[in-house]
Amino acid sequence: MSCRYTELADQALAMRRHIITMIGEAGSGHPGGSLSSADIVTALYFELMNIRPKNPNWPERDRFVLSKGHAAPVLYAALAMRGFFPLTKLKTLRKLGSPLQGHPDMQKLTGVEMSTGSLGQGFSAAVGMALAGQVDQQSYYTYAIIGDGELQEGQVWEAAMFAAHHKLRNLIVFLDFNGLQIDGQVECVMNVQPLPDKWQAFGWAVQQIDGHDLRAICGAVSQAKQEEQPSMIVAHTVKGKGVSFMENQAGWHGSAPSSEQVVHALKELEGR
Amino acid sequence: MSKVATRDAYGQALVELGGQYSDIIVLDADLSKSTKTAKFKETYPERFFSAGIAEANMMGVAAGLAAAGKVPFASTFAIFAAGRAFEQIRNSICYPDLNVKIAATHAGVTVGADGGSHQSIEDIALMRAVPNMTVLVPADGVSTAHLIKLAYQFAGPVYIRLGRTKVDTVYQKDDFFAIGEAKMVRDGKDATIIACGLMVQEALQAARELSLSGITTRVLDMATVKPLDIGAVLRAAKETKAIVTAEEHSIIGGLGSAVTSLLAEHHPVPVQMVGVRDRFGQSGDPAELLREYGLTADDIIAAVKKVISRK
Secondary structure (H helix, E strand, C coil), rough: HHHHHEEEEHHHHHHHHHHHHHHHHCCCCCCCCHHHHHHHHHHHHHHHHCCCCCCCCCCCCEEEEEEEEHHHHHHHHHHHHHHCHHHHHHHHHCCCCCCCCCCCCCCCCCCCCCCCCCCCCHHHHHHHHHHHHHHCCCCCCCCEEECCCCCCCCCHHHHHHHHHCCCCCCEEEEEECCCECCCCCCCHHHHHHHHCHHHCCCCCEEEEEEEEHHHHHHHHHHHCCCCCCEEEEEECCCCCCCCCCCCCCHCCCCCCCHHHHHHHHHCCCCCC | CCEEEHHHHHHHHHHHHHHHCCCCCEECCCHHHCCCHHHHHHHEEEEEEEECCHHHHHHHHHHHHHHCCEEEEEEEEHHHHHHHHHHHHHHHHCCCCCCCCCEEECHHHHCCCCCCCCCCCCCHHCCCCCCCEECCCCHHHHHHHHHHHHHCCCCCEEEEEEEEEEEEEECCCCCCCCCCCCCEHHHCCCCCEEECHHHHHHHHHHHHHHCCCCEEEEECCCCECCCHHHHHHHHHHHHCEEEEEEEEEECCCCCHHHHHHHHHHHHCEEEEEEEEECCCCCCCCHHHHHHHHHCCHHHHHHHHHHHHCCC
């Protein structure tokens, strides 16, 4: 692994430590899906996206929409680590008066591009941002992460049609395909497969990657920028990735670790 | 007196605004010929986008456009905007306070022959209930043109309720309008009729007929249902001591509810509400339907007489 990817891997580990610490402190939240998307978010915020934390509303910035808004801790960790706000604010997650709401709130926290949480809706907003960029012939890209359970929302497929129909090649979306949702395995709750095929059929450029391989994530984005269609990067991930007792456990979708579990998890997430 | 449907005035106003303001983007859900956004589409095809028959996504796309600095106007029938896409309007537009204008046509029973499935009688209630939302219900073509421009200039979400059927022209072209201000279109001392949308024409007709029998009524056009012009309502209650509300909408949650809640808290006076009484619409021609649902000048006259008797 080159130095660049070693450094990114360290950032991803740090991001996971922030996620565990802030959810533990809050006493509620969604660790599983935050951890599964941590490598994608790390690559976006530390390598791929053209952003200026000191000038957060710079019109030509790349946009990021966390459509699976319950994974808010991963976004908050990324924004704090990139200097949008002090790291000390992370401990206010989910507390009364905090800008770090249970789900991302663009009115309360600078750096959040879209208020999300109601599934399916952030994806449409990302499509709208990409459309605005296309109308103005701006060079920015709009990125989004959607969940696999989120694909059960009909609105996702309305947006999928729209983006392909209007040829939004400046839209690059990651599917955090961790296979689990609140009630259990996605394939048992409501099967969303066959996945690459569905997106291809809707007119998207589709790639499949290991969603924890930072080099693959960066490579997929480079490829996506060559496409003439919107891109869906199906990222195979592990829910709870990096914390052994959370991995592949649906129960860790939306519950907070105890203080003992936080200590245990942080030990596993220590840097090399 | 010329008659113009407010949806036609909207279509015309959009084209005029589109020429002045390049940040306007128009979205429609396969109803552009009916909502009259088709004129904008013909004039500025590069700024018109079809969303297909997919209203939920249309509202989300509008939110994203607004987040990127555009001023989107999203149009469809009121039932599919406020009804089908309610939660998208709430969570993607109003919760983040994004600058989206929702111009919803075919509101109320005067949709006519398409029937109850297409006649929205709940949209004012739904849109009023959401924080950050401004709700406009213009009475005629002239006020529609003014209010569409004011909606464009206003920073934040606006719901504009428009009708399918032609209505009397109430205003002169250069009359002054402002969001949040009721227009007193007639003055009187025995009661006040507070109306919105096409019920303003019915209210004026009722006032003219009542005056023949010596009853004088004030008529307020409450084109901004939210935020309500509190001063105008309280002045009317204090000066005429009796209120009739009139709306082409359910009496549950609409203009009548807004006025009665305000008066109950601040200045209780007798109120009679003219509106749809907890029923769905049905097929028929608009005039028949207005009679069937008790939404005519005659119904307002009866309500005025009743409210005066309760003073």
